[in-house]
Amino acid sequence: MPFRYEERVSPKGRPYVRLHVSGELSLADAHEYAGHFRAGGRYHGMHTLSFVEKGTEYGPEARKIFLEVGQSAPHATVTSSALVRAAINLMSRFSPKTGRYRMFATEPEALAWLDDKEA
Amino acid sequence: MSVTIEAERVDQLLRIIVAAATGDYELRVPLVEEDDDEFLEVELGVNYLLEELSLNKARSDSQREQLAARADELAEQQTELMQALSTPVIAVWPGVLALPLVGRVDDERAAMVTATLLERVAAERATHVILDLTGVGAIAGNTMPALLRMVRAIGLLGATCLLTGISPAVARQIVALGADDSGAPVRALAQLSDALAHVLAQKGALRR
Structure with missing residues (x-):
């Protein structure tokens, strides 16, 4: 499964979703993600910290779904991959800038940013 | 940048x-x-x-x-429909089939009519077939022999073929082809109703 979800609590006591992403993301995977994060979904409105592995690819049909979902709460992504960063940057260009999304190179800085962000 | x-x-x-x-x-x-x-x-x-x-x-x-x-x-579907419409074989009496042909008859249509008609003659053990040409404006030059062959084939199946509604032009074509000489005897009557009356009379005579 390309997504692995864990519910955790931040150092400042804020509950957040820790999401691990890897592999090739298909339309079905995107729908699964959307189901969790759209209104009515289990993680809707929750802070999210995602780790996107090197080699993760967003399929053309999946990309459209990710663009539609948007961010209902602050979301920090940690990745060491230049390609993943480029892919997310590209997709972000089509989404409205809400200040709720940022990419980081390391987990501590991502978690610190997330912890300071109000929903 | x-x-x-x-x-x-x-x-x-x-x-x-x-x-x-x-x-x-x-x-x-x-x-x-x-x-x-x-x-x-x-x-x-x-x-x-x-x-x-x-x-x-x-x-x-x-x-x-x-x-x-x-x-x-x-x-x-259109071809099937056209085939059905261009060969409307009607059982007008038990053992008597009528086929009113309308429009132009070319080789392809003649072949289709022959196939359909022979199938029906065999299936219904028809004794008579009335081929009404009233609505036929023209028969393509080399198609008449095909129609006459059909008449002969109907005869081989044991049925009698009657032609009705022959126009002067078609009559000339038949004569020019020497139908009688080609082994396809053509029994012709003026109208379809004449042919039906003839067949029914014949059937009545058989019963007696």
């Missing part, structure tokens, strides 16, 4: 764009993690665009195939 890009990457990108411009959407810009710069986003963007074009082309091809299949299906 200023980015220094190796000429090879630019060339590669341009080659792929040119290929796409000629309709080839299958090539992709090779991407490597080490090219960690703003141009990587451009290269990836081109790949995304190509993926989208490729996906749309596949959808469009599939729709075109579906449309072509539907068109074939409709053409087949």
